[in-house]
Amino acid sequence: MNQLILGDNLEILKSMESDSIDLIYLDPPFFSNRNYEVIWGDAGEIRSFQDRWSGGIDHYVAWLKDRVLEMHRLLKPTGSIFLHCDWHANAYIRVLILDKVFGGNNFRNEIIWKRADTVKGNFGQSRKAFDPNADTLFFYTKNGDYTFEELYKPYSDEYLGTFYKYVEPETGRRYRLISMIGPGGAAKGNPFYEVMGVSRHWRYSQAKMKVLMEKQMVVQTRKGAVPQRKQYLDEGKGVALQTIWDDVSSLSATSKECIGYPTQKPEALLERILLCASNEGDTVLDPFVGGGTTVAVADRLKRQWIGIDQSVQAIKVSEMRLQQQQSIFSLS
Ligand SMILES: C[S@@+](CC[C@H](N)C(=O)[O-])C[C@H]1O[C@@H](n2cnc3c(N)ncnc32)[C@H](O)[C@@H]1O
Numbered sequence: 381m382n383q384l385i386l387g388d389n390l391e392i393l394k395s396m397e398s399d400s401i402d403l404i405y406l407d408p409p410f411f412s413n414r415n416y417e418v419i420w421g422d423a424g425e426i427r428s429f430q431d432r433w434s435g436g437i438d439h440y441v442a443w444l445k446d447r448v449l450e451m452h453r454l455l456k457p458t459g460s461i462f463l464h465c466d467w468h469a470n471a472y473i474r475v476l477i478l479d480k481v482f483g484g485n486n487f488r489n490e491i492i493w494k495r496a497d498t499v500k501g502n503f504g505q506s507r508k509a510f511d512p513n514a515d516t517l518f519f520y521t522k523n524g525d526y527t528f529e530e531l532y533k534p535y536s537d538e539y540l541g542t543f544y545k546y547v548e549p550e551t552g553r554r555y556r557l558i559s560m561i562g563p564g565g566a567a568k569g570n571p572f573y574e575v576m577g578v579s580r581h582w583r584y585s586q587a588k589m590k591v592l593m594e595k596q597m598v599v600q601t602r603k604g605a606v607p608q609r610k611q612y613l614d615e616g617k618g619v620a621l622q623t624i625w626d627d628v629s630s631l632s633a634t635s636k637e638c639i640g641y642p643t644q645k646p647e648a649l650l651e652r653i654l655l656c657a658s659n660e661g662d663t664v665l666d667p668f669v670g671g672g673t674t675v676a677v678a679d680r681l682k683r684q685w686i687g688i689d690q691s692v693q694a695i696k697v698s699e700m701r702l703q704q705q706q707s708i709f710s711l712s
Pocket residue numbers: 387388389390407408409429641642643644645646667668669670671672673674688689690691694
């Protein structure tokens with residue numbers, strides 16, 4: 381199944397079987413009106429791809445919509461799509477393409493990926509607007525029943541300092557205190573009794589409260605205060621990921637994984653998408669594969685993959701990247 385295919389993705393997508401793909405990630409030209417160029421190798425060869433649209437935004441939207449329609453056909457009923465774009469066209473893409481093709485009810489998230497901060501000296505000319513430093517990832521699914529694994533990131537030091545500020549002297553375990561008051565009080569059937577001299581409608585039955593007390597899980601911070609229960613840091617999963625992704629660094633020319641492909645995306649970004657929206661053995665498609673980031677990550681995470689690009693260089697670079705990665709794996 382794993383394949384890198386050279387050609388215009390519209391023709392290739394049309395030739396593929398319906399309901400066969402679990403996850404699509406696409407990072408098409410952003411309607412930036414730029415030429416992306418890179419000087420490649422010792423010979424100083426210039427390679428590039430164009431993001432210029434002489435017919436304006438209508439031309440761009442029609443071009444991309446034709447492709448997204450095919451992608452929708454290819455997805456399995458449980459499949460999903462992540463479309464990567466930025467301020468140049470994100471409003472048009474959401475309203476005129478994704479809502480139309482997938483349906484507004486299948487919109488799941490608009491993720492904001494924060495790219496690197498720009499540090500400026502004092503001598504640059506000042507701008508008259510803020511420097512854009514974010515991309516948009518639209519997450520849509522084909523239907524309401526789809527693969528989604530919740531992901532977590534580690535707690536920040538600030539969060540730990542604010543919430544997990546207690547340490548158990550005997551074990552060194554860090555914990556926070558959480559309320560045991562029953563939400564909704566008597567009306568919701570929460571039992572009323574006394575704990576450490578304080579009577580309330582509690583969340584737990586008297587028997588469960590007894591067990592918690594025996595396990596030293598109930599704490600009263602001072603006489604007369606409402607008792608609370610411990611929640612240990614080592615039992616928490618971390619902070620559930622939300623829609624602002626500011627913890628995935630963009631690539632710099634000196635990054636280890638940088639292969640020099642213009643607009644190459646970081647593997648950590650793709651890893652996150654693949655881990656939350658696909659399982660091992662699933663098939664992942666990237667119809668604008670560029671430098672091969674998606675297929676390299678898919679291969680490493682034991683997904684099947686298909687990458688398409690119309691540029692010979694892109695396909696060659698992706699092939700080389702996969703070969704290098706696979707030989708590193710077979711050595712280790
Ligand atoms: C923004 S780059 C993708 C970068 C990639 N995500 C990475 O991490 O390296 C967009 C790619 O789309 C390719 N492309 C543009 N139009 C295409 C088309 N109609 N069919 C196939 N590939 C196309 C370009 O050659 C370019 O490699």
